[in-house]
Amino acid sequence: MLAKIPEKQMHIVRSILAGGWLLLICSLFYDPISPWLTYPDSTWSPFRLNPNACIQVQGQCLPQEPYPMGASLFWGLIVPTGVFVLLVFGHEFWRRICPLSFFSQLARRLGKQRQRKRVNAETGQVRYELVKIKHDSWLGQNYIKVQMGLLYVGVCGRILFYDSMRPVLGSFLLFSIGAAILVGYLYGGKSWCQYFCPMAPVQEFYSEPRGLLNSIAHEGQSGVITQSMCRQINEDGTESSACVACHSPCVDIDAERAYWDRMKRPDYKLLYYSYAGLVVGFFSYYYLYSGNWNYLLSGAWTRHENQLNLLFTPGFYFFGTPIPIPRLVAAPLTIAVSMAVAYYIGRYLEKFYITYQRRRSPNIAPLQLQHEIFTLTTFWVFNFFFIFAGRSYISKLPIQLQYLFNITVVVVSTLWLYRTWGRTNDRYSRESLAGRLRQQLTRLQVDVSRFLEGRSLESLNSDEVYVLAKILPGFTGDKRLEAYKGILRDSLEEGYVNSSSSLEVLRQMREELGVSEQEHLTILTELGVEDPDLFDPNQQRSRENQLRMQSLRSRIRGMVGGGKRRRGAQGLAKDLFKVVKKEKSIGDVIEKEGTVRSLSQQYGLTLEEEAQILADLDEDSQILRRGNILLEQLNNLREQELALLNPPSSLHSPHLRTGLQILRSTVAQKQRVIAKGVLSILEELETGTEATRFALALASLTHHVLPELLENGDPLWEDRLDGTIFSRMEEQLKQTDDQSTQVEDTVMVGYLEALFTEPDSLTKAVSLYLLAKVNQERAQQQARQLLESQLMLNTLLKETAQQILQTSEEKESITPLEKLLYLSSYELLMGLKAESLMNLAYQVSLKEYERSQVILEQGEISKDLFLLLRGKLEAKHRLEDGEVETEEVVPVVPLNELEVLGRMETDSTYTVTSAKASLLAIEVAMFDSLLSQDTAFSRQVIEQESRRLQQLSS
Ligand code: SF4
Numbered sequence: 046m047l048a049k050i051p052e053k054q055m056h057i058v059r060s061i062l063a064g065g066w067l068l069l070i071c072s073l074f075y076d077p078i079s080p081w082l083t084y085p086d087s088t089w090s091p092f093r094l095n096p097n098a099c100i101q102v103q104g105q106c107l108p109q110e111p112y113p114m115g116a117s118l119f120w121g122l123i124v125p126t127g128v129f130v131l132l133v134f135g136h137e138f139w140r141r142i143c144p145l146s147f148f149s150q151l152a153r154r155l156g157k158q159r160q161r162k163r164v165n166a167e168t169g170q171v172r173y174e175l176v177k178i179k180h181d182s183w184l185g186q187n188y189i190k191v192q193m194g195l196l197y198v199g200v201c202g203r204i205l206f207y208d209s210m211r212p213v214l215g216s217f218l219l220f221s222i223g224a225a226i227l228v229g230y231l232y233g234g235k236s237w238c239q240y241f242c243p244m245a246p247v248q249e250f251y252s253e254p255r256g257l258l259n260s261i262a263h264e265g266q267s268g269v270i271t272q273s274m275c276r277q278i279n280e281d282g283t284e285s286s287a288c289v290a291c292h293s294p295c296v297d298i299d300a301e302r303a304y305w306d307r308m309k310r311p312d313y314k315l316l317y318y319s320y321a322g323l324v325v326g327f328f329s330y331y332y333l334y335s336g337n338w339n340y341l342l343s344g345a346w347t348r349h350e351n352q353l354n355l356l357f358t359p360g361f362y363f364f365g366t367p368i369p370i371p372r373l374v375a376a377p378l379t380i381a382v383s384m385a386v387a388y389y390i391g392r393y394l395e396k397f398y399i400t401y402q403r404r405r406s407p408n409i410a411p412l413q414l415q416h417e418i419f420t421l422t423t424f425w426v427f428n429f430f431f432i433f434a435g436r437s438y439i440s441k442l443p444i445q446l447q448y449l450f451n452i453t454v455v456v457v458s459t460l461w462l463y464r465t466w467g468r469t470n471d472r473y474s475r476e477s478l479a480g481r482l483r484q485q486l487t488r489l490q491v492d493v494s495r496f497l498e499g500r501s502l503e504s505l506n507s508d509e510v511y512v513l514a515k516i517l518p519g520f521t522g523d524k525r526l527e528a529y530k531g532i533l534r535d536s537l538e539e540g541y542v543n544s545s546s547s548l549e550v551l552r553q554m555r556e557e558l559g560v561s562e563q564e565h566l567t568i569l570t571e572l573g574v575e576d577p578d579l580f581d582p583n584q585q586r587s588r589e590n591q592l593r594m595q596s597l598r599s600r601i602r603g604m605v606g607g608g609k610r611r612r613g614a615q616g617l618a619k620d621l622f623k624v625v626k627k628e629k630s631i632g633d634v635i636e637k638e639g640t641v642r643s644l645s646q647q648y649g650l651t652l653e654e655e656a657q658i659l660a661d662l663d664e665d666s667q668i669l670r671r672g673n674i675l676l677e678q679l680n681n682l683r684e685q686e687l688a689l690l691n692p693p694s695s696l697h698s699p700h701l702r703t704g705l706q707i708l709r710s711t712v713a714q715k716q717r718v719i720a721k722g723v724l725s726i727l728e729e730l731e732t733g734t735e736a737t738r739f740a741l742a743l744a745s746l747t748h749h750v751l752p753e754l755l756e757n758g759d760p761l762w763e764d765r766l767d768g769t770i771f772s773r774m775e776e777q778l779k780q781t782d783d784q785s786t787q788v789e790d791t792v793m794v795g796y797l798e799a800l801f802t803e804p805d806s807l808t809k810a811v812s813l814y815l816l817a818k819v820n821q822e823r824a825q826q827q828a829r830q831l832l833e834s835q836l837m838l839n840t841l842l843k844e845t846a847q848q849i850l851q852t853s854e855e856k857e858s859i860t861p862l863e864k865l866l867y868l869s870s871y872e873l874l875m876g877l878k879a880e881s882l883m884n885l886a887y888q889v890s891l892k893e894y895e896r897s898q899v900i901l902e903q904g905e906i907s908k909d910l911f912l913l914l915r916g917k918l919e920a921k922h923r924l925e926d927g928e929v930e931t932e933e934v935v936p937v938v939p940l941n942e943l944e945v946l947g948r949m950e951t952d953s954t955y956t957v958t959s960a961k962a963s964l965l966a967i968e969v970a971m972f973d974s975l976l977s978q979d980t981a982f983s984r985q986v987i988e989q990e991s992r993r994l995q996q997l998s999s
Pocket residue numbers: 233234235236239273274275287288289290291292293295296297298589
């Protein structure tokens with residue numbers, strides 16, 4: 046709700062609130078004013094005490110003495126208001142006004158945060174980096190438990206020490222402020238809020254996945270400042286992100302994303318269920334201690350003058366009898382038991398609910414059910430909380446306003462429930478992808494106005510955006526692919542997908558835009574060519590990091606004096622590049638321009654990230670760097686290609702060679718895309734030593750695909766490249782060949798495992814299958830990891846992995862992948878599309894025969910086309926003169942291709958001569974339907990068969 050309010054104004058609001066809070070804390074130590082409001086004779090004051098009232102505690106009336114109101118206001122009004130604000134206005138509202146968050150940022154504002162010294166081992170250069178809590182550190186992994194622990198300690202401390210002891214409460218609040226400032230000094234970002242603040246679980250409980258009036262972060266422009274994201278005011282008055290990526294996913298950037306992500310963590314259940322127990326235990330303890338509800342509802346617990354004296358008095362009062370368990374033990378025990386019981390009840394009800402819902406709708410996602418349980422928990426606890434919280438103040442209102450308050454709580458929480466119930470992770474992903482699509486439509490300047498009847502693109506919901514993208518006349522072919530590429534790039538940059546998960550995660554988007562799996566894979570390779578760092582596994586990819594780098598780049602570019610990267614950088618960019626090349630010290634540049642280092646420190650850049658950003662500014666060095674990375678990739682592909690061309694003897698059988706051929710196509714496809722990238726670099730470089738080096742290397746590494754590229758470029762590469770460079774490349778092509786020695790099994794394992802990491806399912810399945818032939822143990826390890834991963838697997842791939850893990854007794858005689866490989870190696874089917882071939886693999890049946898069994902008789906008309914896979918046959922053809930011609934038949938070969946296609950009688954009698962024989966039987970009807978569906982295939986079959994008939998008749 047406050048996301049759009051400028052930081053300047055919010056800073057003022059936060060300062061006022063922080064000032065007010067400090068004033069309140071001062072009043073806890075010295076307050077000569079507010080007791081006046083509570084004097085029984087202050088008839089004008091709504092807070093005056095009634096001297097005749099008897100609020101019983103363990104059977105005794107509490108004395109009614111005037112009291113300073115600081116503690117009462119804090120516990121009775123401010124804390125309940127905070128809870129109400131969280132559910133209604135959301136997390137972003139609270140985080141932008143929270144005084145403790147304000148104090149935690151003091152060190153950052155003063156530029157006095159702790160810096161870690163780092164020395165560059167190569168240059169000896171010293172630099173200082175902001176310290177952040179690492180995601181994989183103990184605290185990074187256990188912060189929810191730490192925060193829940195601190196909350197428990199805080200709540201017990203409240204009951205025991207500072208419910209009413211104002212100086213102790215004041216000291217506790219000062220201690221909290223001190224701790225927030227210290228954490229803000231020690232660690233970058235909002236580490237206090239993210240990893241330590243005991244109120245953070247409370248915030249998450251009431252405000253996730255989103256408050257009633259929360260702003261939406263996932264459907265907007267990428268790079269804009271969202272929700273309560275850290276931000277700063279620049280010298281020119283504009284705002285920019287101040288995110289240093291202290292936590293990912295960050296609740297301040299997108300609370301709903303953080304919610305869906307965290308829901309997979311087991312300790313999130315601990316947070317939800319045990320917090321519910323904490324609330325119940327906390328309020329119940331006042332009853333268990335005093336023996337009545339009036340003690341709690343009147344707020345009398347905030348005005349005990351002798352709270353510390355109560356520590357060793359009886360902590361419970363049951364049926365008119367004080368129980369001699371000291372309060373010091375009773376209160377923590379009650380809260381702890383209540384939290385533990387609530388946790389176990391929550392887990393039990395969760396199981397019950399999931400079983401019940403699963404019976405009704407078996408396909409419902411587990412995450413969805415978990416969300417429903419959390420939503421119900423929050424709804425219930427919020428209403429329970431307001432039965433008790435703030436009642437000492439609400440009860441002073443006229444009765445109509447009290448009713449109005451009660452109705453407001455129920456209405457607000459019901460609206461929240463209604464709005465939250467239907468949220469799903471899928472819905473969130475769909476909306477966020479629709480947001481990306483919206484950005485691409487804007488970026489590509491597709492004319493959408495005449496379809497929107499006055500509405501803006503931003504006002505469309507996600508379904509409408511998808512429909513619009515489908516019907517837009519100007520949004521077809523290349524534009525769709527370009528938009529998809531933009532979406533994929535953003536998703537990769539943000540770490541939303543990686544190269545292996547992108548195919549599955551973006552499936553729906555692909556279907557909506559009509560982008561095929563193959564196109565996706567090509568685009569993925571293209572993106573790797575354009576920005577090789579995108580797939581660098583050493584780079585941290587998260588939305589937080591992307592925002593941080595994006596913001597920093599734009600600020601540095603702003604300093605350089607231009608929005609775009611330029612070739613032959615000038616001015617500061619040139620100087621900065623000299624720093625990278627160690628021709629200048631960063632100090633010289635800083636003296637000149639002043640702020641680069643401080644920017645780098647502000648954004649918490651590491652040495653490597655800073656070098657990367659600086660190098661980015663000089664396009665000449667970038668081109669060379671990109672070219673070198675691409676050549677390295679081509680070199681790896683060439684090694685894979687040679688290994689596939691010269692496989693070990695264990696992969697020599699014909700159907701395995703077909704598998705190798707499939708992998709070679711994958712390699713060739715990547716080579717094509719990368720080679721195009723290198724050609725574009727050559728075009729930019731024009732001439733020179735580096736251009737010659739690139740050209741020669743390109744020709745020697747891609748000699749199977751480069752000639753085709755050179756012939757088909759539009760305009761032709763010959764016209765785009767320098768003449769000398771082009772001829773050198775052609776000469777090199779003529780000299781390159783595939784001569785290489787046969788690779789060993791152990792070496793082949795590495796290549797197959799590398800191919801197994803490719804995103805497309807067929808390549809994965811084939812490489813896994815071949816890996817099993819050269820190293821069963823490694824293949825089983827990979828198969829196990831694959832099946833244990835959270836990824837949705839293609840059926841063929843899943844079955845291949847499962848089959849590799851089966852024992853020899855469990856194994857089927859042939860798997861669909863093996864059928865696919867045999868079918869692919871059959872010449873007649875080579876022109877069939879990959880999808881048709883895969884479908885066929887699932888439809889054909891395997892037939893097995895014993896020695897001496899007859900498979901086909903001469904003269905019979907068969908309904909199946911037989912393909913011999915294993916074993917040996919004898920074919921006997923009786924001539925008209927009675928003479929018999931005998932021939933041996935060995936795999937892989939079709940028996941009756943011409944006869945089946947021509948609906949003729951079988952030419953020979955086939956008898957099994959080996960112990961066993963296995964054949965694939967393709968039904969004629971199946972074959973006919975393939976021919977009718979695919980005209981190119983049917984033309985190819987006709988040509989092939991007529992050639993064969995000609996050979997037979999000649
Ligand atoms: S991740 Fe970024 S936006 Fe979120 S709290 Fe940390 S620094 Fe702020």
